[in-house]
Amino acid sequence: xxxxxxFRSPEIVDALxxxxxxxxxxxxxxxxxxxxxxxxxxxxxxxxxxxxNVQMIHGPGCPVCVTPVSLIDKAVHLAxxxxxxxxxxxxxxxxxxxxxxxxxxxxxxxDVRILYSPLEAVKIAKDNPDKEVVFFAVGFETTAxxxxxxxxxxxxxxxxxxxxxxxxxLVPPAxxxxxxxxxxxxxxxxxxxxxxxxxxxxxxxxxxxxxxxPIVVTGFExxxxxxxxxxxxxxxxSRQYRLENQYxxxxxxxxxKNAIDTIDKIFEVTSREWRGIGNIPFxxxxxxxxxxxxxxxxxxxxxxxxxxxxxxCLSGDVMKGKxxxxxxPNFGNRCTPVKPLGAPMVSSEGACAAYYHYNMTGATVDx
Amino acid sequence: MCLAIPGKIQxxESMYGGAVKIAKVSFGGIxxxxxxxxxxxxxxxxxVLVHVGVAISKVNEEEANKVFxxxxxxxxxxxLYDPAL
Numbered sequence: 001x002x003x004x005x006x007f008r009s010p011e012i013v014d015a016l017x018x019x020x021x022x023x024x025x026x027x028x029x030x031x032x033x034x035x036x037x038x039x040x041x042x043x044x045x046x047x048x049x050x051x052x053n054v055q056m057i058h059g060p061g062c063p064v065c066v067t068p069v070s071l072i073d074k075a076v077h078l079a080x081x082x083x084x085x086x087x088x089x090x091x092x093x094x095x096x097x098x099x100x101x102x103x104x105x106x107x108x109x110x111d112v113r114i115l116y117s118p119l120e121a122v123k124i125a126k127d128n129p130d131k132e133v134v135f136f137a138v139g140f141e142t143t144a145x146x147x148x149x150x151x152x153x154x155x156x157x158x159x160x161x162x163x164x165x166x167x168x169x170l171v172p173p174a175x176x177x178x179x180x181x182x183x184x185x186x187x188x189x190x191x192x193x194x195x196x197x198x199x200x201x202x203x204x205x206x207x208x209x210x211x212x213x214p215i216v217v218t219g220f221e222x223x224x225x226x227x228x229x230x231x232x233x234x235x236x237x238s239r240q241y242r243l244e245n246q247y248x249x250x251x252x253x254x255x256x257k258n259a260i261d262t263i264d265k266i267f268e269v270t271s272r273e274w275r276g277i278g279n280i281p282f283x284x285x286x287x288x289x290x291x292x293x294x295x296x297x298x299x300x301x302x303x304x305x306x307x308x309x310x311x312x313c314l315s316g317d318v319m320k321g322k323x324x325x326x327x328x329p330n331f332g333n334r335c336t337p338v339k340p341l342g343a344p345m346v347s348s349e350g351a352c353a354a355y356y357h358y359n360m361t362g363a364t365v366d367x
Numbered sequence: 368m369c370l371a372i373p374g375k376i377q378x379x380e381s382m383y384g385g386a387v388k389i390a391k392v393s394f395g396g397i398x399x400x401x402x403x404x405x406x407x408x409x410x411x412x413x414x415v416l417v418h419v420g421v422a423i424s425k426v427n428e429e430e431a432n433k434v435f436x437x438x439x440x441x442x443x444x445x446x447l448y449d450p451a452l
Contacts, residue, residue: 001395003373117420142369249431
């Protein structure tokens with residue numbers, strides 16, 4: 001496929017690996033922020049091909065992983081107690097809540113539907129005017145325009161029985177939270193390419209300046225990731241720190257204005273609780289007052305007793321880059337994709353799931 | 368979650384007096400619908416990056432082709448790139 005196969009070219013991968021090996025002299029820790037990048041690094045075997053003095057640290061960029069348990073409990077509650085059609089991306093469906101996951105709710109008779117796009121949920125609402133339809137709107141900035149657009153479509157068509165349960169999170173505040181941690185050992189970042197396709201790159205200049213770290217906006221294919229790593233390593237080795245854009249075929253400096261306008265129409269910035277990390281100020285989106293009729297949080301009276309999760313789960317340390325998934329004592333024994341303790345073991349972008357599926361253990365990782 | 372795939376626009380249908388444009392997009396032969404509301408300037412034949420049913424960016428061909436610079440340096444640019452694919 002054009003624009004995919006050439007970015008998986010073994011010849012270019014080889015050329016980039018040689019260049020990285022030529023360039024690197026010191027030990028560096030580079031964090032890839034996005035879970036999609038983590039999976040690409042692991043799935044394509046890149047972690048094992050990089051020189052051992054370039055260590056990749058896996059960041060918190062998996063929205064499913066950071067969605068609070070209390071919100072999953074709300075979604076389950078809506079499906080079981082409010083007789084709604086609860087629509088969700090497939091990623092969310094097996095993540096454990098306090099009591100059960102959405103998949104278990106579906107097995108117990110809840111009308112839980114897995115969709116590819118929130119726009120499909122609007123069609124379901126149109127076709128089922130006597131039922132309330134709720135879309136579980138999780139995601140980073142990349143997904144915010146689509147979720148906002150579903151509200152725009154519902155509003156335009158006068159559809160009243162549609163709402164979204166929002167758990168939108170933002171990347172730059174999470175990077176700030178990671179860098180401000182005293183134990184942080186990140187020397188440079190690969191910023192998430194598709195987030196920047198929406199928002200542009202200017203949000204990252206303050207982080208570069210404040211923490212004096214290289215940030216390179218990077219794509220998702222093997223060639224993209226290695227080129228991004230090479231750009232970070234070149235800066236680190238020459239003791240420079242700049243914001244650079246590797247993913248120029250997709251990311252424009254100013255982002256996508258139409259998408260930003262659509263987000264601004266429906267959402268406002270709010271503080272958010274991140275599962276495993278805690279509360280981060282101004283780190284998410286909530287539905288604006290003008291569109292409160294489309295906000296499931298306001299529309300339904302959801303009374304949830306306190307949410308709880310397994311206290312032995314170390315997913316917060318994994319997402320902050322303090323440990324690698326296989327270093328968690330629960331990895332692969334008490335915690336597996338079939339019976340996960342935390343979300344990163346079950347989400348398709350979770351670092352724990354990537355390490356488990358591609359057999360990344362102490363023997364293969366700690367070189 | 369942030370997965371987005373490049374595909375080629377096959378056809379475009381306008382709705383609501385042109386306010387909404389829905390495209391049929393081919394991903395290596397698999398056709399799916401995508402909203403073009405975020406990239407209204409996209410035309411038939413353009414490659415767009417699609418995320419959860421919404422095109423979020425047009426692929427910049429000139430920038431994409433810069434990747435072949437690595438092969439030129441290595442003198443290995445032969446049959447790898449077939450623009451018809």
